[in-house]
Amino acid sequence: MAKRSLASQALTKRNTMQKAASKSEDFQKEITDETNVNELPDEVKEKIRYLEDNMLEDDPYNLEIYGESEVEMLSRSMKDYGFQGIILAYPHEGKYRIESGHRRREAGRLAGIDKYPVLVTEAPKEEWERRMRLFLGNLHGRKEKPMILARLAQGLFEAHEMEIKHKKREGLLKEGEITAINELVAIDMELDIKSVEKYRALLKLIPELQTMADSEVYSWSGLSSASTLNEEKQRSLAEMIRKQTEKEGAESVKKVRILEMISNLKLEQLSSDVKSAVGRNEKPEQKTGVRVRRKNGTKIIMKCAKSLHEVLDEESLIKDNEVSVVIETLEGLKKSIDEKIDALKMET
Template sequence: MARKTLASQALKKKNTLLNTANQSEKFQKEITDETNVAELPEDVKEKILYLDDDMLEDDPFNQEIYGGELEVNLLAESMKTYGFLGIIIAYPHGSKYRIESGHRRRNAARIAEISKYPVLITEPPKTEWERKMRLFLGNLHGRKEKPMILARTAQGLYETHKMEIKHKRENNLLEEGEITALNELVAIDMEIDIKSVEKYKMLLKLIPELQEMADSGDYSWSALTTAATLDEQQQKKLEAMIREKTEAEGAANVTRTWIVDISNRLKLEQSLEDVKKAQDDASKKQNTRIRRKNGTKVIMNCAKNLHEVLDKDSLIKEEEITAVIETLEGLKSSIEMKINALREHE
């Protein structure tokens, strides 16, 4: 059977979500926490309970993903005028009901001094991955989230799908042709491309100061992801340079291109420091026994690539020339030391 298309898988996942939210019964429309009771079909209204605030509990995983990013003041003001807006979706959990969608609305209602809410009761999740998946998908759409929330969402969905696929494999539940590539599944859930999924996840590798810049809206968050492979020291340099340029010229002049260029220069600087460190370590070990483990294989493999770069007209950007020269000088010194050491053992 041919591999199912991304579009067909997306449709299947959406239908699965709707079925889960409706206790496995098919809806003609999607149910979210923004849906008002009056908009629901009659058979769904029968599943609505009006519960006091103390009968509900937040899902701890919601706090882990969304943290304190619940901006609800405008929604609270609306509720003060029009009453509770939307519904809360929750399932029985012990003696209470655990919210899977509607944490923001509950917080807004508390500010508006409303203490009783319409709650759509769903079936409890059967597995941990199903619980997390339902929470993610129930909160994904309907409002614009900051980059770091989307980054935590992308990573969380990735880990959740990993649990899901493992569960399906162990229980022989995988369908023929079913997508198992994790980033692809996350892309379907978030309705973005795979490259964007990977970029969001890279934000999690940034130091907190750069993450704050990504969320600020003043700088290109996607450009900041180019610093994800830098170590902490180099990331702090980038942050300091961004702040310095912002103070001198304004945030509007800290362009995407500028951030990418600075990140690339810092990567070259970091590579140079790594080479120097390796050279220093080699110097300290000069008088010790030569390590031969895979040495010949590594040298032969590297020689081919180096010859292609050094013997042909390879492209080296003007701003990178100084760093490349320093790197080659370091390699030259290390090569000479290795040759001399090997000759002593011929």
């Protein structure tokens, strides 16, 4: 059986909350926390319960993903027109845990409302199902900042990991079912896989760069490329962006400029790593009775020699701003090669 198309899988994922909320297979209306009670079919209205505030509890993961919500404007509207939307929640330890509608409940509280329309859903059977329903139930409908989408992407990634492991363990995987985690997250978020990877990469940035990514002033996708830089180089990037902004304005720090800064810092980091490796002349102290596995030097040298010859003997591109670093690296490499040649000659 061939894999289902991404479009068909996306449709299935978008209906996850609907299926969880409805026990009727022929119920086709998608339910979200923005759906008002009067918009529901009569058979679904009958399932709505009006619960006191103290009977509801937030899902802790919601705060972890979204942080504190800004609900003042929505709250003012509710003061004038009453509670808007519905809450989706399932039974949990004598109360009802919200899976969609946290923000609306908070707005209702500020508006002095203490009773809410709740569509009671079936409790999730697995932890991954709980997380996925929470994330998918709050995913669409409003524009989110890059760091929220980054946490959502990571949360969905971890939930799908648990889902796939569970299905493999229980023998529930269907033939042709997609198991590539980033692909599943891309379907959930209606993004391409590359964008999912970029969002998740934002979580590896220092807080200052994450703030810049959320600012809408700088390119978040450009900043995501800094995820492979170490903390020191990331701090250098933040400082470079600040100075460029102070000097020529934020509009001068376009994505291409950010990528150029990151490229230079990656080269510096690589050069530093090479120099660090070259400078490790002292052999580590070997513990008595411990056998140290040595690398196959011949194999590594032969493997690297071909690539080096192609770069050194043929026309290869070295950018002007990279020349000094390349020269320094080659000189360090030349010194190590000369020392190794002398040592090998002494052994023969």
